[in-house]
Structure formats: structure tokens, C-alpha cells
Amino acid sequence: MSKASKSWAGAFLAAAVVGSLTATVIPAQAGTRAASAAHPPKAAPVVVASGLHNPRGVTVQPDGSVLVAEAGSGPATPCTASPGAITRCLGFTGSLYRVKGSRQSRVVTGLPSQLIYRTDGSSLVTGALRSEAGRNGAYRVVYGLSGLPADRAALGAGSGPLGTLSTARGKVLGDLAGHEARHDPDSVTGNNEVFSNPADFARDGRDFLVTDAGANDLIRVHPDGTTTTEFVFPNNVLPAASPAVQPLTPAGQAQAVPTGIVRGRDGAFYISDMSALRQGLGRVWRYVPGSTPTVFATGLTDVIDLALAPDGDLIALSYNTGTSTAPLPGALTRINKRTGALTPIDTGNRLTVPLGVAVGPRGDIYVTNNALGTSGELLKFPAR
Structure with missing residues (x-):
């Protein structure tokens, strides 16, 4: 995606804002399996942590601890914007x-x-x-980047991890922006832009698989x-008479924008x-x-992340479920591990700008939740 004109896909993954996009309400795709009745509501959510700084992905570790990546708030003193230009x-x-x-703290700063x-x-804001x-x-x-290596280099010393998979100590394990x-x-799909914004990763043996939402x-x-390029996600086909999404994408098509990745009980990656x-x-x-x-499941809206349930089903997190003028709330959906059938999970409309599950x-x-700014929170929906 172009450096000169900010890609909506990169912007969304960096800050989860819809901006001026026009989302068209359409029925589920013809191939979509019918969703079953709403999953019984879970108990009311518990606020586990608050005051988080642009919280993004959340991971449950083998020892039972929960780890949240905070993108931060940029520099201690915000820079000055230049009208009409990207700063x-x-x-x-x-x-x-x-x-x-009962213990919680920032273990890396x-x-x-x-x-x-x-x-x-x-x-x-983008970062971890x-x-x-x-x-x-x-x-x-x-780390996200919303750009290319030249954009990263222009930021100066310490910017090296942006657009990469790295250790928290700064060692770059793989440069995704450099790869793009x-x-x-994705030029083979007709997307005439060069742009990188890594989103998520999963281990595959000694390797890692990383989704790049911008690329x-x-x-x-x-x-x-x-x-190495493992797979290029094909563009999706827009419904007839849909307004254009991006000028540098073939007419009638929408870029895939891959986000979450998780390994299933069957060994496959979803x-x-x-x-x-x-x-x-x-x-x-x-x-x-x-x-x-x-394609395993269709009919979803704005899925920003995926997780694996103990029974092997997938849990999908939608950033929003509405239109660009009325996007809220976010949603959780259970995806059957065998059939791909979708079952909504009742969250009591509690999700507002959710970004990680x-x-x-x-x-x-x-x-x-509330994942923009410095008043983010980590919610827990207890199992029944």
C-alpha cells in the first residue's frame, strides 16, 4: 500500500478506527453456513485490569498468566502535526x-x-x-508499522523493531516490512500498493507464521x-453496486486484510x-x-482476532458489527470446529473498541476493550 496515501487497512490495524469508510449492510455470503441460535450468555464480564495504554493482543500463557501487549502512547510529548501531510x-x-x-504489573516497559x-x-498509535x-x-x-522500512528509519534510533517480529530486548527475529x-x-492480486502492517503470529515448529494486514x-x-511468503490472501468479491473501497484495488474487489492466527486442535492454522x-x-x-x-467459515464482520476454545472451537472477535456511521458494538462469535457454523456469544453489548481475544x-x-487511548481495559467473561 502506498506510503503517500495512508491505507485504510493499515490505519485500522494500527488504531482500529473506521474513519470515513462506507460499510454496506449485506446478507451473509451464499456459501455461509447458517448461524445457530445465540449462545447462552456468559456471566457478566469482570474488569481484570484498567488504565491500559492502547491495549492490543492478549495471550494466555501456559502458566495461566495473561499477557497484554500495550502499543503505548507514542512519545512522552506528542509531535506537532503538519497540515495535509503524514507526520x-x-x-x-x-x-x-x-x-x-491477584498480581498484575507491567513486566516490560x-x-x-x-x-x-x-x-x-x-x-x-501503533507499536506492540x-x-x-x-x-x-x-x-x-x-509490532505494527503502517508503512515501509524507509518510514521506520526516518523515526531514528530505537525504531528498528517496528514492522517486525522481535524479542522485547530488541533483537529482530524477522523483518516483515522489509519482506514487503x-x-x-500481493501485487499478483492487482493491489498496486506497497505497505506493511504486521498483525499477529503463531509458532510452527522452529519457525513463526506472521500475518501482515497491510501486505x-x-x-x-x-x-x-x-x-518467505507462505500465502497471499486473495481479494474478496464485493456485492454488486457496492461503493469502491480503495482506488488501488481492482474494481469490485476488497483486500483481504488478514488479522488473527491460531493453531487448532487438528494441527491446522486458522x-x-x-x-x-x-x-x-x-x-x-x-x-x-x-x-x-x-475458506473454513464466512459471514463474519470485521474479525480482528481469533482464539481457540478448550473444546477446539474457534472464538472470533469482531471490532464492530454495524455500519461506518453506527459501528458498535463489538462481538464474539463461536465457530464450530467441524462445520464452521457461527454461533453468536451474548456479551450484553459490553464490547466497545475491542482488539484482542x-x-x-x-x-x-x-x-x-476500550482499546484506543490510555483508559483501556482487560475484560474476562467467565465460563459458566
């Missing part, structure tokens, strides 16, 4: 927030955090988007730091896409390494 500035306010039992002013005067604990107290983090700049894999691809990161923020166009892909990915071993669902 970027760097701070080190990102962090990793850990909850274990000082991570790079980018504040971006867009040409329309609005702003967004997903994290996991490694051995010996180490952490791995995937070198290869632009519309799945990238494999090898132990030596090299990267990956969500947003398909232009159109109601009912979102898809979940099933991918067995070495084979061709297939994880499920604990007992079925508790954790969601980062």
Missing part, C-alpha cells in the same frame, strides 16, 4: 502487562511506540500488537531471520480476514502447511 514520531511508552492471579498524524488531522513469553524471562513481540518492500507479494499475506519467519470492513464478508481460512489454504484453559474469555 510520524517515536516514543518508548509501549509495554507488556502481565496478570497472574520502554518498547517503541509510534504516533502517526494522518493527512486528515486524525492520529493513531501481540506478545508471548519465551524461556528464561524473554518475550517475543510483533522487497517482494510486494495481505502470511509470512514464514525462519530461525536464521530470513522470511486465520481471520476483514475483507474491507463489510458486514458479512469476513472469512476464516484453514491452512495446513504445505497445502493450499481453504484469548481463552483460558477453563473457557474464560479475555478481551482487550
Whole structure:
């Protein structure tokens, strides 16, 4: 996607704002399996943590602790926007927030955090988007960028992890933005832009698989730091008479915008896409390494993240369920592990700007909510 004109996909994944997009209400795709009746409501959500700084992905660790990636708030003193131009500035306010039992704190601080002013005067923050604990107290983090390596370099010292999968100490494990700049894999779909905004990652043996929402691809990161294109997500087809989404995308099509990735009980990877923020166009892909990915579920809206339930079903988190003028609330949907059938989960309309989801071993669902700004929260929907 172009550096000059800010991509809506990059902007959304960086700040989860819909802006001036026009989302068209459409029926579920013809191939969509009918959704069953609403899943019984869970108990009222519990606010586990509050005052989080642009919280993004949430991960339940093997020891039962919950780890939240905080994108931060950019620099301590915000930079000055230049009217009509994209302005970027760097701070080190990102962090990793850990909850274990009654104890909670920021276990890592000082991570790079980018504040971006867009040409329309609005702003967004990107930085740490997903994290996991490694051995010996180490952490791995995937960082957003909303740009290319040249944009990152212009930010100055300390910006190196943006657009990469790195350790929290700053070692780059794989440069996703660099991969996009070198290869632009989704050009084969007719998307005439070069743009990177990594979203999520999962381990595959000694490798990692990373979704790049801006580049519309799945990238494999090898132990030596090299990267290869695993899969390019095809554009989705818009309903007839839909307004254009992007000028640099083929007419009648919408970029995939892959987001969450999780490994299922069957060993396959399941990956969500947003398909232009159109109601009912979102898809979940099933991918067995070495084979061709297939669409596993359709009929979703704005799926920003996926998690695995203890019984093997998928839990999808939708950033919103409405139109651009009335986008709220967010939603949780259970996806049957065998059929792909969708079952809404009653959240009591509690979700407002949710960006990350994880499920604990007992079925508790954790969601980062109010995820724009420094008053974010971590909610827990207890299992019945």
C-alpha cells in the first residue's frame, strides 16, 4: 500500500478506527453456513485490569498468566502535526502487562511506540500488537508499522523493531516490512500498493507464521531471520453496486486484510480476514502447511482476532458489527470446529473498541476493550 496515501487497512490495524469508510449492510455470503441460535450468555464480564495504554493482543500463557501487549502512547510529548501531510514520531511508552492471579504489573516497559498524524488531522498509535513469553524471562513481540522500512528509519534510533517480529530486548527475529518492500507479494492480486502492517503470529515448529494486514499475506519467519511468503490472501468479491473501497484495488474487489492466527486442535492454522470492513464478508481460512489454504467459515464482520476454545472451537472477535456511521458494538462469535457454523456469544453489548481475544484453559474469555487511548481495559467473561 502506498506510503503517500495512508491505507485504510493499515490505519485500522494500527488504531482500529473506521474513519470515513462506507460499510454496506449485506446478507451473509451464499456459501455461509447458517448461524445457530445465540449462545447462552456468559456471566457478566469482570474488569481484570484498567488504565491500559492502547491495549492490543492478549495471550494466555501456559502458566495461566495473561499477557497484554500495550502499543503505548507514542512519545512522552506528542509531535506537532503538519497540515495535509503524514507526520510520524517515536516514543518508548509501549509495554507488556502481565496478570497472574491477584498480581498484575507491567513486566516490560520502554518498547517503541509510534504516533502517526494522518493527512486528515486524525492520529493513531501503533507499536506492540501481540506478545508471548519465551524461556528464561524473554518475550517475543510483533509490532505494527503502517508503512515501509524507509518510514521506520526516518523515526531514528530505537525504531528498528517496528514492522517486525522481535524479542522485547530488541533483537529482530524477522523483518516483515522489509519482506514487503522487497517482494510486494500481493501485487499478483492487482493491489498496486506497497505497505506493511504486521498483525499477529503463531509458532510452527522452529519457525513463526506472521500475518501482515497491510501486505495481505502470511509470512514464514525462519530461525536464521530470513522470511518467505507462505500465502497471499486473495481479494474478496464485493456485492454488486457496492461503493469502491480503495482506488488501488481492482474494481469490485476488497483486500483481504488478514488479522488473527491460531493453531487448532487438528494441527491446522486458522486465520481471520476483514475483507474491507463489510458486514458479512469476513472469512476464516484453514491452512495446513504445505497445502493450499481453504475458506473454513464466512459471514463474519470485521474479525480482528481469533482464539481457540478448550473444546477446539474457534472464538472470533469482531471490532464492530454495524455500519461506518453506527459501528458498535463489538462481538464474539463461536465457530464450530467441524462445520464452521457461527454461533453468536451474548456479551450484553459490553464490547466497545475491542482488539484482542484469548481463552483460558477453563473457557474464560479475555478481551482487550476500550482499546484506543490510555483508559483501556482487560475484560474476562467467565465460563459458566
